[in-house]
Amino acid sequence: MTKIDERLAELIQADIDGELPAADRAELTAALERSAAARGFHDELTRMSKLLADTPDVEPPWGLRQRILDNIKLPERSWLSGWLTPASYGLAVAAGVLLAVGVTQVTPQGSEDMSSLVGTMVSRGHELPGSAASELSIDIAEVQGKVRLTSLDLAWAVEFDLQSADTVEVAIDLGDTGLSFGGYAGRDENAGVKNLEVSGEKVRVTNQGSHQFVLFLRRVPESSDGSQEIGIAVNQRGETVFRGLLESRG
Amino acid sequence: MGNSRDNALILRCKRGDRQALGELIKDYERPIYNAAYRILGNPDDAADVTQTVFLKAFERLDQYNPDYKFFSWIYRIAVNESINQRSRSKHLQTLEDEDIADSANPEDAVDANSMSRIIQAGLMELQENYRVVVVLRHFSDMSYKDIGEILRIPEKTVKSRLYSARQLMKTQLMEQGLI
Numbered sequence: 001m002t003k004i005d006e007r008l009a010e011l012i013q014a015d016i017d018g019e020l021p022a023a024d025r026a027e028l029t030a031a032l033e034r035s036a037a038a039r040g041f042h043d044e045l046t047r048m049s050k051l052l053a054d055t056p057d058v059e060p061p062w063g064l065r066q067r068i069l070d071n072i073k074l075p076e077r078s079w080l081s082g083w084l085t086p087a088s089y090g091l092a093v094a095a096g097v098l099l100a101v102g103v104t105q106v107t108p109q110g111s112e113d114m115s116s117l118v119g120t121m122v123s124r125g126h127e128l129p130g131s132a133a134s135e136l137s138i139d140i141a142e143v144q145g146k147v148r149l150t151s152l153d154l155a156w157a158v159e160f161d162l163q164s165a166d167t168v169e170v171a172i173d174l175g176d177t178g179l180s181f182g183g184y185a186g187r188d189e190n191a192g193v194k195n196l197e198v199s200g201e202k203v204r205v206t207n208q209g210s211h212q213f214v215l216f217l218r219r220v221p222e223s224s225d226g227s228q229e230i231g232i233a234v235n236q237r238g239e240t241v242f243r244g245l246l247e248s249r250g
Numbered sequence: 251m252g253n254s255r256d257n258a259l260i261l262r263c264k265r266g267d268r269q270a271l272g273e274l275i276k277d278y279e280r281p282i283y284n285a286a287y288r289i290l291g292n293p294d295d296a297a298d299v300t301q302t303v304f305l306k307a308f309e310r311l312d313q314y315n316p317d318y319k320f321f322s323w324i325y326r327i328a329v330n331e332s333i334n335q336r337s338r339s340k341h342l343q344t345l346e347d348e349d350i351a352d353s354a355n356p357e358d359a360v361d362a363n364s365m366s367r368i369i370q371a372g373l374m375e376l377q378e379n380y381r382v383v384v385v386l387r388h389f390s391d392m393s394y395k396d397i398g399e400i401l402r403i404p405e406k407t408v409k410s411r412l413y414s415a416r417q418l419m420k421t422q423l424m425e426q427g428l429i
Contacts, residue, residue: 013413017387019394047429048420052388055366060283061297068275068304075266141255144262163265165257165316209261 004037012038016045134246136232142241143168143234145211149246155182155218156248158230162211166236172215173231174201177248182218256320264311275304278321281390282328288385289332291374295339299331306331322399325390329382329400336378365428372422380415383408 004012011028014020020028031038133156136147145162156179158172174180181198195206203215234242256277262270282303287296307314307324314323373381386392386400394405401408423429 009413010409013409013416017394017412044420044429045416048416048423049388051365051423051428052369052384054362055369055389056362057280057284058287058293058296058366060279060300061293064283064297064300065272065275065279068279068301069268069272071301071305072271072308074263074268074271074308141258144258161265163258163261165254165261210265 004035004041008035008038009041012042012045015042016049133248136244136246138162138234138242138244140234140242142166142236143211147232147244147246149230149248151248152216155216158215158217158246160205160211160213160215162234164208164211164234164236167206167208168211168241169204169206169235170211171231171233171235172203172205173233174203174217175229175231176201177228177230178220179217179230179248180220181215183216184213185216186213253316253319253321257316260311260314260316260320263308271308278304278324282324285325285328285385285390286332286335288370288373288389289329289378289382290336291370292339295335296332299328299335302331302335303328319396319399322396325386325392325400326402329386333378333382368426368428369423372419372426375422376415376418380411380418383411384415384419387412 008028008031011020011024011031014024015028032042132148133151134149138145138147143162143164145160147162148159150157150159160170162170180201181203184196195204197204197206205211205213205215228248230246230248232242232244232246233240256274259270259274263274279300283296283300286299286303287293290296290299303324306327314320373384376384382401383397386397392400394408397403397408398405420429
């Protein structure tokens with residue numbers, strides 16, 4: 001084969017690899033039309049590329065995947081056990097001691113920001129007192145995990161244990177349940193929220209990655225029981241990607 | 251194996267979700283094994299490397315930056331481990347090459363397995379830095395950009411190595427009557 005110049009060889013290689021810029025297409029076409037050597041080189045590379053592409057995959061040995069799985073240790077999984085970290089947050093709101101919150105928007109910068117929202121301390125490793133009334137499982141591309149509503153003595157707690165690769169907004173609609181926002185507690189500094197917004201009966205929490213926090217809800221005095229349904233929605237880039245309901249009866 | 255899916259699975263793994271771990275291993279076991287096999291030319295070494303890659307990846311999961319592609323990160327570990335393994339077991343190469351040389355004739359070329367072995371023999375003839383780019387490009391379907399990120403070399407170097415490697419491979423495959 002007659003030697004072809006470096007520029008033409010680069011164009012031919014890029015073409016074979018599917019990386020030829022559109023702007024260079026005409027130059028390559030013209031070169032291939034006028035040069036038999038270029039056509040020969042293009043043809044050889046095409047055949048070689050096809051040969052390599054047609055080479056079948058090699059099967060991994062049976063049992064390799066299980067062997068790998070068996071040898072990898074992951075952190076212990078727990079359902080919100082250990083999420084309350086008194087040392088970092090000063091924590092949390094527990095039954096009967098919810099503090100009134102006149103906050104309309106909170107953007108936490110650190111543990112202190114939440115301290116005004118919290119009351120009785122719950123030590124690390126404790127499950128919330130009370131019984132779960134309702135639970136939602138979310139397993140969609142944008143977000144995965146669970147949301148659980150727990151009845152405390154005089155209040156409710158909505159526990160979030162979600163993961164999302166991108167930033168999502170979790171919207172909680174208390175509707176006419178007669179409940180209002182009473183406080184927030186996060187698992188740790190990495191699992192907090194980028195933004196917490198409270199407006200009337202709606203609470204919006206924006207975060208990315210690990211969403212491990214609890215919203216505490218208190219019964220509005222004199223309120224009557226309404227629909228008993230708390231709406232949970234997950235929004236990403238302005239679109240709702242998940243919608244579900246938690247039942248607050250019981 | 252989108253990066254968004256990968257990152258979601260990694261986050262779940264960090265929370266101790268073994269199902270997510272299983273999914274991640276299922277996604278990457280075969281491609282990592284194949285890349286390692288093509289670099290090393292030995293199935294047992296490739297299996298060892300594949301296991302080591304996952305163990306190291308999960309040991310260092312906190313070092314993974316989700317702003318970058320997970321597959322680039324895990325392939326970089328795979329390439330490095332393969333190179334390390336190769337230097338540990340170079341004696342096997344000779345045995346493999348002898349086996350392959352015996353069967354490398356044009357008649358065998360009609361059989362996919364024989365063809366695969368001939369190609370593997372050709373790969374093993376290449377110096378390591380050439381072999382790695384050929385493996386990543388042709389067996390792992392990586393772009394120049396991906397290969398550059400994995401090997402931490404400029405795209406221009408990727409292209410130059412690919413060109414040289416192909417010239418050498420082409421000669422060998424022509425001698426075998428495959429192209």
